[in-house]
Amino acid sequence: MLQIENLNKTFELGGGTFKRALVDLDFVAQEGDFVTIVGSNGAGKSTLLNMVAGVYAADSGTIAIDGTDITSWPEHKRAKFVGRVFQDPMMGTAGSMTIEENLAMAYKRGQRRGLKLGVARNRVKFKALLAELDLGLEKRLKDQVRLLSGGQRQALTLMMATLKTPQLLLLDEHTAALDPKTARRIIDLTQSIVDNHGLTVLMVTHNLQQALEVGNRTIMMHDGGIVLDLQGRKREDTSVDSLLEAFSRVKKERFLDDRALLA
Ligand SMILES: Nc1ncnc2c1ncn2[C@@H]1O[C@H](COP(=O)(O)OP(=O)(O)OP(=O)(O)O)[C@@H](O)[C@H]1O
Ligand SMILES: [Mg+2]
Structure with missing residues (x-):
């Protein structure tokens, strides 16, 4: 794979020194x-x-x-x-964005365009997913992530x-x-x-x-x-x-x- x-x-x-971080690595x-x-x-x-x-x-x-x-x-x-x-x-x-906005952005693989729509369309799904975490986040969809x-x-x-x-x-x-x-x-x-x-x-x-x-x-x-x-x-x-x-x-x-x- x-x-x-x-x-x-x-x-x-710097100072003319180097670090070989990976050396002929096979995997x-x-x-x-x-x-x-x-x-x-x-x-x-x-x-x-x-x-x-x-x-x-x-x-x-x-x-x-x-x-x-x-x-x-x-x-x-x-x-x-x-x-x-x-x-x-x-x-x-993204700390300044809400939980649901972050999830919507992940859903769109990082694209910010059409975020509002992404949130509205997927809110129910996001809620269900968050509930599985059992951390109470499903009740905080509109909280900014920096508050977590x-x-x-x-x-x-x-x-x-x-x-x-x-x-x-x-x-x-x-x-x-x-x-x-x-x-x-x-x-x-x-x-x-x-x-x-x-x-x-x-x-x-x-x-x-x-x-x-x-x-x-x-x-x-x-x-x-x-x-x-x-x-x-x-x-x-x-x-x-x-x-x-x-x-x-x-x-x-x-x-x-x-x-x-x-x-
Ligand atoms: N962006 C960078 N610029 C300069 N040196 C770096 C950079 N990233 C890693 N190194 C150097 O490459 C080496 C390997 O670093 P790396 O972060 O991969 O180690 P690690 O195995 O993840 O260590 P740790 O367990 O501390 O996280 C280190 O000597 C580190 O200082
Ligand atoms: Mg490391």
Whole structure:
């Protein structure tokens, strides 16, 4: 479904210094894969998601969806099939617009034209969807989004990102800023939306327990590359402790031997 080959991205940090954020990265996700991504700060996780979403252009390498090379496609063109939720609850929604306007905009994939009509036509549907969140938002359709809490705003962003079923859903630590109970609720909601639509998902998380529990596959990134790819039996047999150990080992060895991880 998603094919990434030999992807490279280097950022200029100023003062003549450079950071190779992605280094010869290869990655293939199958249709319906729900991949959790772990790795230390600065490993390149967000850069990978940003490259797939088209926020940054690739220095070299290719990104393809179902065999179509999208490497040079601009972000807005990819937004037609990529949904995303960021770590920061302030992003992904327009604070000065109401809940129903935000939903209508998502429904029109970002187009502001004809928003009023979009709201009027879909109000009943929006209400029903929001009621499913069980956060009371269905009674606040005309509230500006800036009045919502971080958790409420993330739930809304997730709903917006999946309103027009995307082929690929990108989640970058989307529960990191939330209290444990709300984070749990958002994860459950994520899982049910993904199950209902059979979405392909890349989800970055620092919660190793969650990384192993949610989805069907876990990759670990380090220094701009993928150093571990766990699925099936291998993943089932991996504990949080052994994943933690892999974190410290990868710092010394760069590439991990999967068999050693489970030994
Ligand atoms: N826009 C940018 N300009 C310059 N450097 C950047 C930019 N984006 C990322 N980097 C650098 O690239 C490297 C990878 O960053 P990235 O945000 O992908 O890490 P991450 O794995 O998401 O880390 P974290 O867990 O802290 O979110 C870091 O060294 C970072 O400073
Ligand atoms: Mg990040």
